[in-house]
Amino acid sequence: MCSKTTTGQSIRNCFSQIRQVIDDAEALVIGAGAGLSLAAGFTLNGDRFTNYFADFITKFGLTDMYSGGFYSFPNRQTYWSWWSRVIWLNRYQPAPRDTYRRLYSLIHGQNYFVLTTNVDHQFQQAGFDKRRLFYTQGDYGLFQQATTKQTFDNRPLIEKMIRAQGFKIGDNGELQKPAQLSMDIDPALIEQADQYQLNLRVDGSFVEDSGWHNAAGRFNHFVEHYGNSKIVFLELGVGHNTPGIIKYPFWQWTFNNPQARLVTVNAMDASFPAELDQQAIGLRMDINQFIDSLTAN
Structure with a gap:
């Protein structure tokens, strides 16, 4: 693998090497964290937040979608007004950038499996085979009932809540803001939604349903089968x-297999243990730039 300090012509050679390593691999395991969705434009603050949550900013002083998720709202109507917008924007509205689709084009035809902590379901929307995906931390598109250990598609109910607040939804799922934002939701919708919880791993009540366990089994079998x-x-x-969930297992699986290679890409920190220097490359760069560079080779 190429050196961590490559520049200029060397960096172009580095991407050629990475491209060749991926093409020659018998198996490819993609581990995706929040940075991938950020690269796809799923920012939780800035214009994307202020455009759709100005009323929450004014009333509660919230600064972003992440920290707002921990806010103790005064009533269930406000709670579901908040979460219906968050879910729609981060699950059903198209990604601002085509990062996931370009990633799929890059690895299409490879023998791959995806392990991700993201809950926005963008892999499947980009064309990845759902039987080769393992969402470990839940899905914005699912409700759950902890007592019955079941999950449920939430789109019909979330859409009704969104429309009740005055939003319109375009043909591709894009959210169109009303002239005046409103937190109003029909009490009947709130009563229906309160039968469920969000299928997100925030505490011990997270439901790992049959779909979750089947995906975990397929992933574990894939890693065991190609692990050497x-x-x-x-x-x-x-x-x-x-x-x-991803980082430490990837390090361990790479260390245990001399034929394995690790490529880690992160705009902030692309480090790995010194013991993997001969098997790994860390690139501190934008993921879109990484995909573009590999596509060009």
Whole structure:
């Protein structure tokens, strides 16, 4: 693998090497964290936040969609007004950038599996085979009932809540803001929604349904089957919030297999243990730039 300090012509040679390593691999495991969705434009603050949540900013002083998710809202109407917008913007509205689709074009035809902590479901929307995806932390598109251990498609109910607040929805799912933002939602919709919780891993009540367990089984079988072969672990935008899910296992699987290679791409931190220097490359760069560079080789 190329050096971590390559520049200029060397960096172009580096991408050629990475492209060749991926093409020659018997298996490719993509580990995707929040940085990949940020690269696709799913920012949780800035214009994307202020455009759709100006009323929440004014009333509660909220600064972004992430921290707002922990706010103790005064009533269930406000709670579901908030979450219906967050869910629609980050699950059903098209991604601002085509990062996921370009990634799919890059690895299309490879023997791959995706492990992700993201809950926005963008892999499947971009064309990835749903039987080769393992969403470990839940899905914005699902409600759950902890008592019955079941999950439910939430789009019909979320759409009704969105429309009740005055939003319109375009043909491609894009949210169109009303002239005056409103938190009003029909109490009957709130009563229906309160039968469920969000299917997000925030505490011990998270429901790992049959679909979750089947995906986990397929992923584990894939890694076990190809664990001693020419396998590439491609880590995209994975931080240190939950390193035990993607980062640490990728390091360990690479270390245990001399034929394995690790490529980690992160705009902030692309480090890895010194023991992997001969098998790994860390690129501190924008993921879109990384995909473009590989596509050009």
